Amino acid sequence: MTTFLNDFLALLFPRSCEICGNSLYKNEELICLHCLGHLPYTHWDKDPENPMHAVFWGKIPVQGVAAMLYFHRGNRVQKLMHKLKYKGVKEIGVYMGKRYGLQLKNAFPFSQIDLIMPVPLHPDKKAIRGYNQSEQFAIGLASSMQVKMDAESLYRKTASETQTRKSKIQRWENVKDIFEVKNPESFADKHILLVDDVITTGSTLEACAQILLKIPNVKISIAAIASAHK
Numbered sequence: 001m002t003t004f005l006n007d008f009l010a011l012l013f014p015r016s017c018e019i020c021g022n023s024l025y026k027n028e029e030l031i032c033l034h035c036l037g038h039l040p041y042t043h044w045d046k047d048p049e050n051p052m053h054a055v056f057w058g059k060i061p062v063q064g065v066a067a068m069l070y071f072h073r074g075n076r077v078q079k080l081m082h083k084l085k086y087k088g089v090k091e092i093g094v095y096m097g098k099r100y101g102l103q104l105k106n107a108f109p110f111s112q113i114d115l116i117m118p119v120p121l122h123p124d125k126k127a128i129r130g131y132n133q134s135e136q137f138a139i140g141l142a143s144s145m146q147v148k149m150d151a152e153s154l155y156r157k158t159a160s161e162t163q164t165r166k167s168k169i170q171r172w173e174n175v176k177d178i179f180e181v182k183n184p185e186s187f188a189d190k191h192i193l194l195v196d197d198v199i200t201t202g203s204t205l206e207a208c209a210q211i212l213l214k215i216p217n218v219k220i221s222i223a224a225i226a227s228a229h230k
Contacts, residue, residue, distance in 0.1 A: 042066070
């Protein structure tokens with residue numbers, strides 16, 4: 001009966017791939033197998049000296065840095081991120097998190113993570129958007145990696161302007177000193193995975209990490225859905 005009902009609903013409300021728009025088969029979810037197979041994967045979970053790691057050299061000590069996909073203007077990933085961030089398709093974040101979490105949980109140093117924290121949105125921006133896209137990705141990661149996710153303790157104490165079209169220096173000036181953490185003593189000796197959607201200059205993640213690294217014996221690793229670096 002359940003299969004019949006699902007087939008009937010599929011006729012009334014056909015599911016389509018969030019990238020190419022083609023109809024999805026029963027065993028497909030959000031993205032068709034063809035598009036999944038042609039996404040530009042980085043495989044950085046297997047490369048501790050990957051280009052994203054170099055972004056943070058000399059700025060903050062990080063245990064590991066990884067992004068699932070390469071991002072550049074006009075590719076499939078940009079379309080996917082646009083839907084996640086601006087079109088309300090928050091399920092994309094959870095779905096990609098679950099897939100990437102299966103890889104990270106078996107890769108050092110990500111296999112040693114104690115806690116996952118998404119980069120926070122200011123409450124006003126979150127209220128307008130309805131959700132935090134980085135938190136959706138973190139939810140998926142936490143599910144697959146079987147690690148606790150905390151989306152409340154790290155927060156923005158002031159709103160900031162959009163980072164789009166800002167230079168590297170302007171991005172840092174825009175986000176420095178805007179983050180804070182509640183009950184910092186409870187995170188002592190933890191290995192925290194900081195999570196964002198897309199990494200460009202890394203300024204936002206750096207600002208978050210600097211606050212957390214003030215806590216005794218905290219270790220930081222970083223993961224994102226996509227990176228603009230190659």
